[in-house]
Amino acid sequence: MMNNKKFLIVGLGLLGGSYALALKKWHHEVYAIDIDPNAIQYALDHQIIDEGSCENDPALIQKADVIISGLYPKDIVQWVQNNQQYFKPNTLISDVTGVKCAILYDIQAILRDDCEFIGSHPMAGKEVSGVQHADASIFLPANLILTPTDKNTQQAIDFMYEFGKELRFNNICILTPEKHDEMIGYLSQLTHVIAVSLMNANDNKHLKEYTGDSFRDLTRIAKINENLWTELFLMNKENLIHEIDIFMDEMKSFRDILEKEDTQAMKEKFIQSTQRRKYFDIDS
Amino acid sequence: MMNNKKFLIVGLGLLGGSYALALKKWHHEVYAIDIDPNAIQYALDHQIIDEGSCENDPALIQKADVIISGLYPKDIVQWVQNNQQYFKPNTLISDVTGVKCAILYDIQAILRDDCEFIGSHPMAGKEVSGVQHADASIFLPANLILTPTDKNTQQAIDFMYEFGKELRFNNICILTPEKHDEMIGYLSQLTHVIAVSLMNANDNKHLKEYTGDSFRDLTRIAKINENLWTELFLMNKENLIHEIDIFMDEMKSFRDILEKEDTQAMKEKFIQSTQRRKYFDIDS
Numbered sequence: 001m002m003n004n005k006k007f008l009i010v011g012l013g014l015l016g017g018s019y020a021l022a023l024k025k026w027h028h029e030v031y032a033i034d035i036d037p038n039a040i041q042y043a044l045d046h047q048i049i050d051e052g053s054c055e056n057d058p059a060l061i062q063k064a065d066v067i068i069s070g071l072y073p074k075d076i077v078q079w080v081q082n083n084q085q086y087f088k089p090n091t092l093i094s095d096v097t098g099v100k101c102a103i104l105y106d107i108q109a110i111l112r113d114d115c116e117f118i119g120s121h122p123m124a125g126k127e128v129s130g131v132q133h134a135d136a137s138i139f140l141p142a143n144l145i146l147t148p149t150d151k152n153t154q155q156a157i158d159f160m161y162e163f164g165k166e167l168r169f170n171n172i173c174i175l176t177p178e179k180h181d182e183m184i185g186y187l188s189q190l191t192h193v194i195a196v197s198l199m200n201a202n203d204n205k206h207l208k209e210y211t212g213d214s215f216r217d218l219t220r221i222a223k224i225n226e227n228l229w230t231e232l233f234l235m236n237k238e239n240l241i242h243e244i245d246i247f248m249d250e251m252k253s254f255r256d257i258l259e260k261e262d263t264q265a266m267k268e269k270f271i272q273s274t275q276r277r278k279y280f281d282i283d284s
Numbered sequence: 285m286m287n288n289k290k291f292l293i294v295g296l297g298l299l300g301g302s303y304a305l306a307l308k309k310w311h312h313e314v315y316a317i318d319i320d321p322n323a324i325q326y327a328l329d330h331q332i333i334d335e336g337s338c339e340n341d342p343a344l345i346q347k348a349d350v351i352i353s354g355l356y357p358k359d360i361v362q363w364v365q366n367n368q369q370y371f372k373p374n375t376l377i378s379d380v381t382g383v384k385c386a387i388l389y390d391i392q393a394i395l396r397d398d399c400e401f402i403g404s405h406p407m408a409g410k411e412v413s414g415v416q417h418a419d420a421s422i423f424l425p426a427n428l429i430l431t432p433t434d435k436n437t438q439q440a441i442d443f444m445y446e447f448g449k450e451l452r453f454n455n456i457c458i459l460t461p462e463k464h465d466e467m468i469g470y471l472s473q474l475t476h477v478i479a480v481s482l483m484n485a486n487d488n489k490h491l492k493e494y495t496g497d498s499f500r501d502l503t504r505i506a507k508i509n510e511n512l513w514t515e516l517f518l519m520n521k522e523n524l525i526h527e528i529d530i531f532m533d534e535m536k537s538f539r540d541i542l543e544k545e546d547t548q549a550m551k552e553k554f555i556q557s558t559q560r561r562k563y564f565d566i567d568s
Contacts, residue, residue, distance in 0.1 A: 049518055123496045173493055186486055187499045195502070197534040199557040201527075202470055208564050209457060210427055214408045215564070217473045217501035218479070222561040226554035230547050237542060238401055243485075244539045248532060250481040255528045258521060263514050270510035273483040277506040280492050280499070 007031070008064035009049070010079060012039045014126060015096045016070025017134030020048045022167045025129045025136060031060050039131045048134060061086040066159075071094040073231050075104045084112050092156055093117045098184060100147045100177035102235035108151045113236040118156045119147035119177060121184075122169070127223050136167070137186050185239035190247060192229065193240070195222040285446050291315070292348035293333070294363060296323045298410060299380045300354025301418030304332045306451045309420060315344050323415045332418060345370040348444075353379040357515050361390045376440055377401045382463035382468060385429045386519035392435045402440045403431035403461060405468075406453070411507050420451070428453040431461045447490050469523030474531055476513065477524070479506040 009016040009024050012034040020030045020043065021202050032052040034040055040052035047198065049069045053060050061067070061083055076095055087093075093115060097103055104119040111117050122144035126133060144164040157174070164172040199222040233240055257265040291307050293300040296318040304314045304327065316336040316486055318324055324336035337344050343349070345367055353360045360379055371377075377399060381387055388403040395401050408426035410417060428448040434440050441458070448456040459467065483506040541549040 081492055114438065115425060123494070131538055141497070143496070169323070171493060175494075183491060183494050187495055191482070191499050191502050193535065193538055194482065195561075196553055196557040197531060197538055198475070198478065199560045200553060201531045201534040203560065204470075205560075205563050207467060207471055209455060209461075210407070210429065210467050211471055211564055212427070213425070214505045215475050217504060218475050218563050220562065221498045224554045224558055224559040226551040228556060230550045232451065233542055233550065234545055234547070237545070241539060241543060244535065244542075247481060247485045248535055250485040250537075251528065251532055251535075254477055255525060255532075258517055258528075259525060261518055261521070263518070266514045266517065267510040269480055269484060270508045270513060273480040273506040274508055274510070276483045276487070276489075277479075277503050279489050280495055280503065 001159055002026075002028070002166055005065045006063055007034065008061060008067045009070055010034075010067060011070035011072070011075075012036075012043055012052070012131045013051075013070055014129050014131070014133050015122060015251070016068070017043065017048060017131030018124070018136055018138055019068055019096075019122075019167070020131075021134045022070070022136035022139065024048060024050075026166050031064060033057065033060065043131050043134075048131065056083050056086075058086040062088050064088065064091060066163075067091060068093065068144075069093070069097075071095075072228060073097045073099060073103055073235055076103055077110070080107050080117070081110055083116065084110075087115050088110065089114045091115045092159060094120045094160065096120070096122055098188065098232050099235040100180045102181075104147065104149065104177050108149060116151075116153060116156050118152050119149075119180075120160055120164075121145045121147070121180065121187075127220070129225060139167045139169050141170050144172045145180055146174050147180045148174065149177065164256045181236050181239050185236055185243045189233060189236060189240045190243040192221050192224060193233075193244060194247070195219050196224060198222065263264055285443055286310075286312070286450055289349045290347055292317065292345060292351045293354055294318075294351060295354035295356070295359075296327055296333070296336070296415045297354050298413045298415070298417055299408070300352070301327065301332060301415030302382075302408070302420055302422055303352060303354070303406075304415075305418045306420035306423065308332060308334075309390060310450050317341065317344065318415075327415050327418075328449070332415065340367050341368075342370040346372050348372065348375060349391060350447075351375060351377045353377065353381075355379075356512060357381045357383060357387055357519055360387055361394070364391050364401070365394055368394075368399065371396065371399050373398045375399045378404045380404070380406055380445065382472065382516050384464045385520040386465075387440075388433070388461050392433060394542065400435075400440050402436050402444055403433075403464075404444055404448075405429045405464065407430070407472075411504070411510060417434050423451050423453050424564060425454050428456045429464055430456065430458050431464045432458065433461065459470045465523050468518055473520060473524045474527040475516060476505050476508060477517075477528060478531070479503050480508060482506065489497065 006029045009032045012032045030049045033048045037054045043049045107117045124138040290313045293316045298318040316333045321338045327333045391401045408422040
């Protein structure tokens with residue numbers, strides 16, 4: 001099913017570039033569009049893509065069987081709107097966006113009837129950005145989440161499964177866009193708010209020399225791309241605020257039992273968190 | 285200075301056992317006292333100690349030049365009180381406790397004048413407990429924090445430096461007991477409250493299949509010994525509540541700017557956290 005497909009990556013950053021690298025490795029033809037001429041030149045020089053353009057070149061767009069958007073969330077709908085007249089009939093379009101509801105339904109609503117958009121979210125990344133850091137190995141430990149709606153065909157879902165397998169994702173799973181955004185609000189966005197707030201709660205640089213691995217592990221994601229994450233948070237605002245509120249209620253409850261020196265209640269909190277965390281061990 | 289010193293470990297758990305292992309490796313004579321006969325037998329069988337007892341054997345206690353308490357925080361003062369009549373003159377006593385003010389001044393107040401107690405905190409550990417998991421390599425990446433007071437001699441401080449170097453601690457530093465407890469309230473205790481509360485804020489076990497490394501890193505320390513950490517938190521209650529309050533104010537401030545969709549303020553939070561976190565990179 002993947003055989004002989006030609007891929008176009010729009011937005012050649014870390015994820016788009018890593019997709020391109022992995023697809024080339026498995027002998028697909030890969031094109032890319034990015035507004036940054038340096039990104040395109042770098043990718044051509046390093047054989048990450050076969051052809052590229054800094055503009056929305058109709059000739060390049062209509063060569064693609066599959067288009068994957070690596071654009072920032074707010075730019076995707078606009079890009080599809082402006083360029084879909086160049087799409088080949090039956091083009092499959094997907095994305096890498098970390099929120100789904102805020103963009104997916106809009107794209108499916110405006111998209112030409114003879115093309116199909118299926119949402120996907122590779123839960124992969126690095127603390128650095130740009131095609132210069134592209135790395136096909138970031139998918140190996142990662143989940144690929146597909147978020148089909150009733151507008152999607154089984155064929156498109158099957159194709160994305162095969163795509164995920166070829167790129168060696170550790171796991172491929174399906175969620176509704178709503179469940180995806182709820183899950184990501186807790187597992188990813190809330191954890192980023194916590195890490196950011198923990199760093200911002202203290203300005204003592206001298207603490208570095210006393211810092212252990214736990215603190216470093218917990219705050220690694222406090223190094224964050226401010227433009228991307230501001231968009232992602234705003235697009236999932238209701239879920240994220242809900243998760244922040246639940247978490248803060250839980251912290252408040254712990255604070256209160258500590259203040260009252262209710263040792264039994266403290267122990268119960270620790271026992272519960274220990275039991276729950278065990279489910280998340282990779283080998284459990 | 286360390287030459288020919290005989291060490292007694294009281295409380296042969298993970299840390300006490302790891303100290304014993306490391307000291308034996310460098311050819312010191314090491315004794316241990318623990319109420320658990322299995323711990324003592326295991327340590328004897330595996331040549332982790334030279335002699336051991338399940339009781340506070342006066343003959344064993346008075347052989348020691350250096351006594352290190354690996355007991356739970358609340359048991360240390362009592363143990364010194366009950367057993368100091370057996371101490372050899374000039375015995376140096378230290379500990380491994382994660383809080384300092386709540387125990388250190390009490391011990392120094394009751395201790396015989398011809399002996400010396402100096403507080404120390406090896407910031408090392410594992411998610412498992414017991415001498416069966418003793419491992420001298422846990423000190424290699426760790427800090428040893430010494431918390432001398434005006435009751436301590438330069439000789440004792442120098443000795444603990446040498447002790448830390450021989451055990452290959454990555455870093456040895458000095459803090460007042462007050463600064464230690466304030467620092468540990470933020471870097472260690474607050475991060476544990478956060479991890480515990482994050483796990484307790486959601487009971488959906490099915491999230492496991494979507495979980496990425498960030499969430500696992502952030503919640504690893506939610507697996508926690510409920511007896512030990514309840515003691516540690518209560519003994520540093522004021523500092524910890526202060527840190528929880530500052531952190532929750534910061535979270536609340538983030539929540540409010542997200543609710544208002546103040547993108548500029550969100551970006552400033554991200555930029556600040558990114559800059560601050562960079563100071564904590566190991567190679568910075």
